[in-house]
Amino acid sequence: GVLRERLIPRILEAEADSLLDASGENFDPARVHACMLRNEKPGGHGERAFAVGAIDAALWDAVAKIEEKPLYKVFAERFNGGRYDHRVNVYPGGGYYDADKGIQGLKDEMQNYRDDGYTLMKMKVGGASLDEDRARIEAVLEVAGGGHNLAVDANGALDLDTARAYAKCVDTYDLAWFEEPVDPLDYQAHADLAADCATPIAVGENLFSLTDARNLLRHGGLRSDRDWLQFDPSLCYGPTEFIAMLQMSRDYGWSPRRHGPHGGQQLGLALAAGLQLGGTETYPLVFQPFGGFGDDAVVTDGQVTPADIPGIGVESKAELYNTILAPLLAQ
Secondary structure, three states: OHHHHHHHHHHHHOOHHHHEOOOOOOEOHHHHHHHHOOOOOOOOOOHHHHHHHHHHHHHHHHHHHHOOOEHHHHHHHHHOOOOOOOOEEEEEEOOOOOOOOHHHHHHHHHHHHHHOOOOOEEEEOOOOOHHHHHHHHHHHHHHHOOHHHEEEEOOOOOOHHHHHHHHHHHHHHOOOEEEOOOOOOOHHHHHHHHHHOOOOEEEOOOOOOHHHHHHHHHHOOOOOOOOEEOOOOOOOOOHHHHHHHHHHHHOOOOOHHHEOOOOOOHHHHHHHHHOOOOOEEEOOOOOOOOOOOOOOOOOEOOEEOOOOOOEOOHHHOHHHHHHHHHHHHOO
């Protein structure tokens, strides 16, 4: 595959010094990133982006461990003047369609999130009729404590006309945001929808490169005062490319506080804390053992404190460490 046939051989064939930082005592992720992508054709950002992202994330974990620092502090020192957030806004990705769950089950799920310390929650829309989704939204609002505590996510499944109908609906509830309403690469549809949608729009998790992100900001009609950018650091060629996207967005008037990494795991938390972003997603119930934060993480008032251990923090998540990392280390 991409890793074994292209990316890993390039790293192994490179001169060791060409992959190190100026001190010669640690890796330079930007240099390794460039090495992996040498002679790759531009465009076509799919599986290659995920593969590069996996190595890049592992490399940043190693960099932080060599420095014996939590990764969020490394990000803060290198890219944010040493500043970081002690507490990070977090929300659970959930509210999936489930025929066995029904509306009461959906309400119970959201109430459980509230009981666990979350204030903002997210649910899926677009997989049922608008009338059915309206009923689901109204049911969740009974436990959410207000529309500002609920976001809805259509997973890019709607055409423009349907998205407009949904926007008209969600505008009546003062929701936190309307996520991925249309195909992520249809920038004109985003622009047309944003012109009529009062609810903040959140998008970006399925854009995997700096160029795609730039085109979104150039042509997507998004509003930097209210909308959200949700690039996924695991999928978009890794934290190195994510940080380039963040820095690029400043040129288009976007504050880091309008970024909230998609992905629902500890890497997003490290970026959100170290770069002082607007928050990050978490998956406490799904995509295990990767989803969620460390075992000792406690969510209170919709915020969490990142683990103060070297690296990303995978060792603080026992199931992830024991089932994935420990067997690899034993080989």
